[in-house]
Amino acid sequence: MLRKATLAAMFLWSLNSWALPADIQAAKDEGMRLYNIGQSTTAMTYLSQAANAGDVESMYYMGEAERRQHMLGFTNEAMGWYLQAAEQGDPYSMLRLFNGGACLISDRCPDEGDDWRKATLDVTLPKAEAGDPEAMLALHYIYNTLNHEWWDAMFNWLGLPTASNKWLERAAEAGLPEAQTILGNHIMNGKGWYFTKSRRLTAAEKWTERAVEQGYVPAMERMEIIKRKQADFEESWQWMERASREGSVSNRLGLGWCYLDPSYSSDGRCVNEADLIQGWAILYSLKAELEDNSAKNIMSRNSDKLTEAERREAEMLAEEEWIGREPPLSRFPPRFGY
Structure with a gap:
């Protein structure tokens, strides 16, 4: 006790x-x-x-x-x-x-x-x-966890304010980048009343940008998605590159895959020219540092695109430029997830 x-x-x-x-x-x-x-x-x-x-x-x-x-x-x-x-x-x-x-x-x-x-x-x-922003964000999780009353569930379904949403907004307004990113993500995924897709994405972008300005990498990951949904593929690519540089595992994986096979995705994320050496180097680094299964699978499916000499060159490039980079790699797991 x-x-x-x-x-x-x-x-x-x-x-x-x-x-x-x-x-x-x-x-x-x-x-x-x-x-x-x-x-x-x-x-x-x-x-x-x-x-x-x-x-x-x-x-x-x-x-x-x-x-x-x-x-x-x-x-x-x-x-x-x-x-x-x-x-x-x-x-x-x-x-x-x-x-x-x-x-x-x-x-x-x-x-x-x-x-x-x-x-x-x-x-x-x-x-x-x-006025403690961290406590405000904690209340978002607390009320979200305790949200069993049918009227709160109905309010949430309708997009109306609940105690959980109100405290999330207060934490975001107080400048907490984690809260700003979560709020932007909620808006992007359907929370709140927005009459058009463009207005919804603009609102999500506003909050996400405030978190990005504080160097918050999960917000950079979100910005890549927002820009892609806005069909601004050039800027989406820039955000994928930036988040990768800042240690995002998911965006570094996407970067490597795009370099290795720009045609792999039908959603417009790969605006680059193929660079087999660079792509293999990035994926090899994820395999070496994380034993990442996704990187292994992509490399296995595309191994015939490179000669043995090219693979050795790529692996040397990985050792020189990608493995052990700072800041360190992260999957950025949520603080209170599953």
Whole structure:
């Protein structure tokens, strides 16, 4: 159970209120790099060092890594990490405990109650109302998770404001790039009332652009899609190149595939001329760094386009220009996803 003093201190909730020692911070950084490329099991070796040193964010991602390792199962190990983070006021860990039924399956409940939903709101709502954008975004996830009432579901279906949407908009208006990107994506995918496709995409672009201006790479990935939907293929290509340079796995894969086979896509994304050496080099680098199955499959289907000498040249180019580039590769998994 959560101690009363800890619960009271949650109103001062901060994911990390002190600096980690340099070696522990380095371990956390490596753990997050591995987690972000989908190697969550290996990441745990590094994240556990920061989590055991008191880093709340690392505790949460240890829980996430445990959960993913067991096919999204709610294991005792995952629950243990979520509980540690929840004691420090982390709302995402509390939501995992709620979704996993921690009170029901193990009687691990917040102090003075049996409802992780209420505990999460008690922690987060005061901070959001005081103007904290991170807390506002957390409330978006909280209310979205708790959205079981039929009228909220109907409002959501109609595109009308719900508590979840309102807090997402407030977080976006407060300048949080993650919230701006999510809001733009929601609009692009059908939320809200827009009478034409062009107006919808313009509204989505407005929010996404604000996140891009802050260097937020998932927003660059979204901009590539928005521009493609607007049939601005030249600019879409530029966004794919930029996101690739900033470490986007999906956009680097698209870039390599376009260079290797510009005709592969019928949606206009490949505006380039074929460059077999460059394409093979990019895909080879993804295979070497990530063991990426998509890159492997594309290379296998197109291997007859290059001679053995050309493949060796491409692999040398990969070693020189693509493997180990900074910033590091990332799949940019959502903070509170499946």
